[in-house]
Amino acid sequence: MSFGIPHFDLDAFVSATLDEDLGVGLPGGGHDVTCESVIGPDDRFSGVMDSRDAIVVAGLPIAAAFFRKLDPSIELEVLVEEGESVAPGADLMRIQGNARAMLTAERSALNTVQHLSGIATMTRAYVDAMGGHATLLDTRKTIPGLRHLEKYATRMGGAQNHRMGLWDAAMIKDNHVLVAGSVGEAVRRARDAGVAQIICEVDRLDQIEPALAAGAHHLLLDNMGPDMLREAVALVEGRVPCEASGGVNLQTIGAIAASGVDYVSVGRLTQSAPAADIGLDFTPL
Numbered sequence: 001m002s003f004g005i006p007h008f009d010l011d012a013f014v015s016a017t018l019d020e021d022l023g024v025g026l027p028g029g030g031h032d033v034t035c036e037s038v039i040g041p042d043d044r045f046s047g048v049m050d051s052r053d054a055i056v057v058a059g060l061p062i063a064a065a066f067f068r069k070l071d072p073s074i075e076l077e078v079l080v081e082e083g084e085s086v087a088p089g090a091d092l093m094r095i096q097g098n099a100r101a102m103l104t105a106e107r108s109a110l111n112t113v114q115h116l117s118g119i120a121t122m123t124r125a126y127v128d129a130m131g132g133h134a135t136l137l138d139t140r141k142t143i144p145g146l147r148h149l150e151k152y153a154t155r156m157g158g159a160q161n162h163r164m165g166l167w168d169a170a171m172i173k174d175n176h177v178l179v180a181g182s183v184g185e186a187v188r189r190a191r192d193a194g195v196a197q198i199i200c201e202v203d204r205l206d207q208i209e210p211a212l213a214a215g216a217h218h219l220l221l222d223n224m225g226p227d228m229l230r231e232a233v234a235l236v237e238g239r240v241p242c243e244a245s246g247g248v249n250l251q252t253i254g255a256i257a258a259s260g261v262d263y264v265s266v267g268r269l270t271q272s273a274p275a276a277d278i279g280l281d282f283t284p285l
Contacts, residue, residue: 057080075096243263
């Protein structure tokens with residue numbers, strides 16, 4: 001099973017997560033006291049990971065990496081594809097191997113799949129609610145240290161990634177404008193600095209032309225209702241992509257997406273997605 005996320009070190013993530021759970025480096029840490037005292041070193045388990053709800057799956061290859069880290073000889077079969085929608089009760093993965101290793105890795109593996117599948121599932125709900133209009137974007141509202149994983153999960157749900165961080169595009173927002181003095185001046189400063197991609201937030205129609213005249217490559221139309229968004233799109237006349245942001249939820253995104261914007265960004269995809277209900281049931285061998 002080949003798996004990779006650009007610029008994400010899977011082995012380092014797995015090691016750090018397991019070290020945290022095992023208390024590596026802490027007084028008395030570095031081992032699973034429950035498994036070592038209750039489970040024999042050669043005992044073996046088989047297990048099935050399944051979904052208790054209808055979900056969009058994300059993170060199974062990462063879960064597999066946790067089990068392989070502690071038992072390199074584990075027998076493991078991933079049963080569904082990343083980004084696949086499954087019904088309640090669907091089996092996701094079968095594993096068989098050392099009981100201590102499987103139990104020690106269980107929580108880290110489940111936490112990851114539950115969190116990422118929760119994000120992918122919410123993302124798919126937003127994509128469906130858009131009715132085929134516009135493209136859904138995520139944001140930088142991610143848990144520190146998990147950005148690459150969470151943005152991977154939104155892709156599995158059908159969204160497209162916005163900028164990955166502060167380095168790959170300028171996003172001029174109201175506080176930047178406050179310091180610069182105007183939308184046009186803020187955009188000009190970014191342009192003169194040689195920034196390749198300049199995104200400019202506007203929350204009034206009269207800010208659109210100054211932003212475009214100064215060289216903005218992308219407009220973020222902030223907290224505008226569908227009627228105002230249609231006006232904004234008409235003013236832009238296709239010169240740059242338009243993105244709607246703010247006040248977006250499952251009830252409003254359909255009308256927002258249908259306003260003519262190219263993109264709709266939603267912070268709650270990574271900020272507020274509930275964990276998927278996924279379990280792992282073991283049987284002694």
